[in-house]
Amino acid sequence: MKFRASSVALFVAVAAVIVFPFTDSAFYTELLAKAMILAIFALSLDLLVGYTGLVSFGHAAYFGIGAYATVLLAPKYDPASLWVVLPGAVVAAGLAALIIGLFVLRTRGIYFIMVTLAFAQMVYYVFHDTAIGGGSDGIYLNFKPSAALGAFRPFDLEQARQQCWFVTAALLITWWFLARLLRSPFGRAIVGIRSNEQRMRALGFATVRYKLAAFTIAGAIAGLAGSLYAILFGFVTPELLSWHQSGNVLLMVILGGIGSFAGSVGGAFAFVAMQEVFSGWTRHWQLLMGGVIVAAVLFLPGGLAALPGRLKRAFGADRG
Amino acid sequence: MADVLLAAEGLTRLFGGLAANRDVSLSLARGEVHALLGPNGAGKSTCINLLSGDLPVTSGRVLLRGKDVTALPNHKRSLAGIGRSYQRTNIFAKFTAFENCRLAAQSRDPRAWRILSDAHGTVALRDRGRAALEQAGLGARADIVAATLSHGEQRQLEIAMVLATGAAVLLLDEPLAGMGSEESARMIELLKQLRPAHAILLVEHDMDAVFEVADRVTVMVEGRVLESGPPAQIRASAAVREAYLGEPV
Amino acid sequence: MDLPTFLIQLLNAVQYGLLLFLVASGLTLIFGIMGVINLAHGAFYMVGAYMAFALTGLTGNLFYAILLGIPLAFAFGALLEWLLFAHLYKRDHLEQVLLTYGLILIFEEGRSLLFGDDVHGVDVPALFAASIRLTDTLSYPVYRLVISAVCVALAAGLFVLIRRTRLGMVIRAGSHDRDMVQALGIDIDRTYRIVFALGVALAAFAGMLAAPVSSVFPGMGNQVLIVSFVVVVIGGIGSIWGALIASLVIGLADTFGKVLVPEYAGLAVYLVMAMVLLWRPEGIFRRG
Numbered sequence: 001m002k003f004r005a006s007s008v009a010l011f012v013a014v015a016a017v018i019v020f021p022f023t024d025s026a027f028y029t030e031l032l033a034k035a036m037i038l039a040i041f042a043l044s045l046d047l048l049v050g051y052t053g054l055v056s057f058g059h060a061a062y063f064g065i066g067a068y069a070t071v072l073l074a075p076k077y078d079p080a081s082l083w084v085v086l087p088g089a090v091v092a093a094g095l096a097a098l099i100i101g102l103f104v105l106r107t108r109g110i111y112f113i114m115v116t117l118a119f120a121q122m123v124y125y126v127f128h129d130t131a132i133g134g135g136s137d138g139i140y141l142n143f144k145p146s147a148a149l150g151a152f153r154p155f156d157l158e159q160a161r162q163q164c165w166f167v168t169a170a171l172l173i174t175w176w177f178l179a180r181l182l183r184s185p186f187g188r189a190i191v192g193i194r195s196n197e198q199r200m201r202a203l204g205f206a207t208v209r210y211k212l213a214a215f216t217i218a219g220a221i222a223g224l225a226g227s228l229y230a231i232l233f234g235f236v237t238p239e240l241l242s243w244h245q246s247g248n249v250l251l252m253v254i255l256g257g258i259g260s261f262a263g264s265v266g267g268a269f270a271f272v273a274m275q276e277v278f279s280g281w282t283r284h285w286q287l288l289m290g291g292v293i294v295a296a297v298l299f300l301p302g303g304l305a306a307l308p309g310r311l312k313r314a315f316g317a318d319r320g
Numbered sequence: 321m322a323d324v325l326l327a328a329e330g331l332t333r334l335f336g337g338l339a340a341n342r343d344v345s346l347s348l349a350r351g352e353v354h355a356l357l358g359p360n361g362a363g364k365s366t367c368i369n370l371l372s373g374d375l376p377v378t379s380g381r382v383l384l385r386g387k388d389v390t391a392l393p394n395h396k397r398s399l400a401g402i403g404r405s406y407q408r409t410n411i412f413a414k415f416t417a418f419e420n421c422r423l424a425a426q427s428r429d430p431r432a433w434r435i436l437s438d439a440h441g442t443v444a445l446r447d448r449g450r451a452a453l454e455q456a457g458l459g460a461r462a463d464i465v466a467a468t469l470s471h472g473e474q475r476q477l478e479i480a481m482v483l484a485t486g487a488a489v490l491l492l493d494e495p496l497a498g499m500g501s502e503e504s505a506r507m508i509e510l511l512k513q514l515r516p517a518h519a520i521l522l523v524e525h526d527m528d529a530v531f532e533v534a535d536r537v538t539v540m541v542e543g544r545v546l547e548s549g550p551p552a553q554i555r556a557s558a559a560v561r562e563a564y565l566g567e568p569v
Numbered sequence: 570m571d572l573p574t575f576l577i578q579l580l581n582a583v584q585y586g587l588l589l590f591l592v593a594s595g596l597t598l599i600f601g602i603m604g605v606i607n608l609a610h611g612a613f614y615m616v617g618a619y620m621a622f623a624l625t626g627l628t629g630n631l632f633y634a635i636l637l638g639i640p641l642a643f644a645f646g647a648l649l650e651w652l653l654f655a656h657l658y659k660r661d662h663l664e665q666v667l668l669t670y671g672l673i674l675i676f677e678e679g680r681s682l683l684f685g686d687d688v689h690g691v692d693v694p695a696l697f698a699a700s701i702r703l704t705d706t707l708s709y710p711v712y713r714l715v716i717s718a719v720c721v722a723l724a725a726g727l728f729v730l731i732r733r734t735r736l737g738m739v740i741r742a743g744s745h746d747r748d749m750v751q752a753l754g755i756d757i758d759r760t761y762r763i764v765f766a767l768g769v770a771l772a773a774f775a776g777m778l779a780a781p782v783s784s785v786f787p788g789m790g791n792q793v794l795i796v797s798f799v800v801v802v803i804g805g806i807g808s809i810w811g812a813l814i815a816s817l818v819i820g821l822a823d824t825f826g827k828v829l830v831p832e833y834a835g836l837a838v839y840l841v842m843a844m845v846l847l848w849r850p851e852g853i854f855r856r857g
Binding site for chain 1: 600604606608653656660662663664666667668670671672673674675677678679681682791795798799801802806832833834835836839840842843846847850851852
Binding site for chain 1: 372374393394395396398399403404406410411412413414415419422423424426427428429431432433434435436437438439440442481485
C-alpha cells in the first residue's frame with residue numbers, strides 16, 4: 001500500500017513541476033529550476049553521505065568546477081554547444097573528484113570531514129586568487145548554450161519554460177541513474193561498505209577503490225548540477241565553491257533525511273523555500289536559517305524523511 | 321603427505337614493546353581441522369588477524385600454497401582464498417541473510433564493477449549465495465534481515481558468508497561462542513562436512529568440541545606456541561596441563 | 570630576499586603560527602577528548618576580536634578589554650557547552666557538523682546585526698605602539714613581538730597544565746580512553762565543560778590579540794577555522810605537541826608562500842597538507 005501511495009505522490013509532484021512553467025511567472029519558474037538543480041546537487045552528495053558513509057564537507061568544489069568549466073569551455077562571442085559544455089563540465093568535475101579523492105580517502109571519520117573541507121577551500125582559492133576564472137569577481141556566460149545537433153534543434157534554453165523542463169529531465173535522469181546504480185553490484189558493494197567496511201575487506205573487496213569510484217561519480221553529478229546552475233544564471237563566482245555552499249548542500253541532505261533520494265530532493269526544495277521566505281522577512285535571514293538548523297538537529301533527528309513515521313507513531317495510526 | 325594450504329613461519333607481532341605473537345609457526349592442511357587453544361590473551365585472535373592480513377606482521381612469513389602472501393593486504397588474501405570469520409559477530413545487519421551471502425559471492429565476480437545492471441540479475445551469484453546458506457543450515461532463513469536472526473543463526477551466517485566466497489582456507493574465530501548445545505552440535509557437524517574440501521583453523525574455548533573435531537591442536541600461551549600435536553598428545557602433555565588444562569575448564 | 574626582510578617574514582610567520590596554535594589547540598582538545606567536530610570554533614576567534622573592538626571602545630584600552638574579555642569568553646563557552654554541545658557528544662559527526670554549521674550562521678549574522686559589515690580597526694596599546702628599527706628602511710612593530718611572547722607563555726602554561734595538573738591528567742587519560750576515565754569516578758561532565766570553555770577562551774583570546782594587527786572584519790573566523798583544521802589534520806587529533814609544530818609549519822608555509830609566490834599564496838597551506846596526507850594520513854603526531 002505504501003508503495004502505491006509514494007508512487008502517486010511522485011507522479012503528482014512530477015506532473016506539477018512540468019505544468020508549473022505554464023503559469024508564466026518568470027521568477028518562480030527560475031526559482032523552481034534552481035531548486036531542481038540544487039536537488040541534483042543534493043542527490044549527488046547523498047550518494048556519498050547516505051549510501052557510502054563518506055561525510056564530505058567540500059562537495060561545493062565539484063559543483064563550482066562544473067559551473068566554471070561550463071563558462072570556460074564556451075566561446076566568448078558565440079553560443080556554445082550544450083553537448084560540449086555539459087559533458088565537459090561533468091568530466092572536469094569528475095576528474096577533480098578523482099584526484100582529490102586519492103588524497104582524502106586516505107583518511108576517515110573526522111579527518112575526512114576536515115580534509116574534504118580543506119581541499120574544497122584550496123579549489124576556492126584557485127578560482128579566487130588567480131585569473132583563470134576572473135578572480136573574485138567571477139565570470140559571465142555570455143550566451144545560453146545551444147542544444148542544436150546539426151540542423152536539428154530539440155529545444156531552446158533561451159525559453160525559460162523549455163529550460164525548466166530540461167532541468168526537470170536532468171533531475172529525473174539523475175534520480176533514475178542513482179536508483180539504478182544502487183541496485184547494481186557496485187551499489188550493493190558501497191552500501192555494504194557503509195554498513196561494515198572491515199567485513200567488506202575481509203570478503204575481498206578493495207573498498208578504497210569502491211569509495212574512490214563513488215566519490216568520483218558524486219563529483220561528476222555535482223559538476224552536472226554546477227553546469228546547469230551556470231547556464232541558468234549566466235554567471236559564476238568563487239562563492240559557488242565556498243564552504244557555505246558545501247554546508248548548505250549537506251544541510252539539504254540531512255534536512256531531507258540521509259540515505260533517501262526523495263528526502264534529498266525534498267530537502268533541496270525545503271531549503272530554497274526557507275531561503276526565499278526568510279530573506280523576504282529580513283536582511284539577516286541567515287540568523288533564522290541558523291536557528292532552524294540548530295532546532296532541527298536537536299528536535300528532528302532523521303530529517304524530514306523520518307517525519308511521516310514519527311507522526312504515524314505519535315498519532316497511533318497503526319493500521320499496517 | 322598432507323596437502324598444506326596455509327603455513328605460518330615465525331610470525332611475530334609487537335604492540336609497542338609487547339609481543340602479542342612471538343615466533344608462531346603452524347600449518348593448515350586440506351582435510352584437517354587445526355584447533356588453536358589457549359587462555360584469554362594468549363594471542364589467538366592476533367594470530368588469525370596476522371594470517372588474514374587484518375594486521376601486518378612485525379616479522380615472519382605467511383605462505384599460501386607455498387607462495388609468500390605476507391605483503392598482501394587483507395582483501396587480496398581473501399581473494400587468494402583465505403576466508404575468516406570474526407569472534408564478535410560481524411555481518412551486514414540490515415541486509416537479509418541471503419543478501420549477506422550474495423554480496424560475499426559478488427566479491428569473486430569480475431563483473432562486480434558494473435553500475436547499471438541489476439545485482440540480483442546474476443544467477444550464478446544468487447545460486448552461490450543460496451548454496452552457502454543451505455550448506456550452513458540457513459536455507460529456510462534466507463529472507464530474514466540479519467539483525468533479527470538469533471545469535472546462533474548469526475554465527476552460522478558468519479560461516480555461510482565465508483563459504484560464499486569459496487575460500488579454501490577457513491580461519492574461524494570462536495564460531496561456537498555463545499551457542500546453545502543443540503546449535504553447537506549443528507556447527508560441529510558443519511565443520512566435519514567442510515573438512516574434506518577445506519583447511520580449517522579453529523579457535524575455540526569449548527574443549528569438548530575441540531577434541532571431538534580437531535585433527536591437530538596447537539596450544540598458545542602468552543603469545544608463544546607451547547605445544548603442537550595430535551589431540552591425544554596434547555591431552556597427555558604435562559606442560560599443557562599445567563599452563564592451561566590444569567585450570568578449571 | 571635579503572636578511573632583514575627574511576627575518577621580518579620569519580617573525581611574522583612565527584607570530585601567525587603561534588596565534589593559530591591558540592585556536593587549534595582548543596579545537597584539537599575538543600576533538601580528542603569529547604569527540605566533537607566543532608565548526609563554530611573559528612566563530613569564537615571572531616567573537617574574541619569583536620569583543621576586543623567593543624570593549625576597547627568602552628574601556629579605552631586593549632588591556633582592560635582583554636582582562637574583561639577572557640572571563641567573559643570562558644563563561645560564554647561554559648554556557649554554550651551546557652546549552653548545546655553537551656547534547657552532541659553522543660550524536661554522530663554528521664549532526665555535529667550540521668549543528669555547529671547552524672551556529673556559524675547565527676554568530677555571523679549576529680555579528681552583522683550588532684556591528685554591521687564594515688572593517689573596524691583596534692588600537693595597539695600605547696605601551697607597545699613603538700617599532701624597532703632594523704635597518705634604515707625596515708622596522709618591526711613591538712606589538713607583534715608581544716603577541717609572540719604572550720603566545721609562547723600561554724603555550725608553556727598549557728603544557729604545564731596538561732603534564733602537571735590533575736585536570737591535565739584527566740585530559741590525557743580521556744583522550745586515550747573515555748570509559749576508563751568514567752570508571753575512575755571522575756566527574757566527566759565537569760571536565761568536558763572546563764575543557765570546552767578553555768578552548769573557547771583560547772580562541773577568543775587569540776582573536777583579541779590579533780585584532781589590532783588584522784583589524785576585525787566579517788568572515789575572519791572562517792578563515793582561521795579552516796586553517797586550524799589543516800593544523801589539526803597535520804598535527805594529529807588530540808595532540809597538543811602536534812598542534813604546536815603544525816601551527817608553526819603552516820605559519821611558515823603561509824607567510825613565505827605569500828612572499829615567494831604571491832599569486833598562489835592561498836594554496837601553500839593546502840599543498841603542505843596534501844603532502845602530509847600522502848606521508849602520514851593520520852597526522853604526524855598521532856599515537857599508536
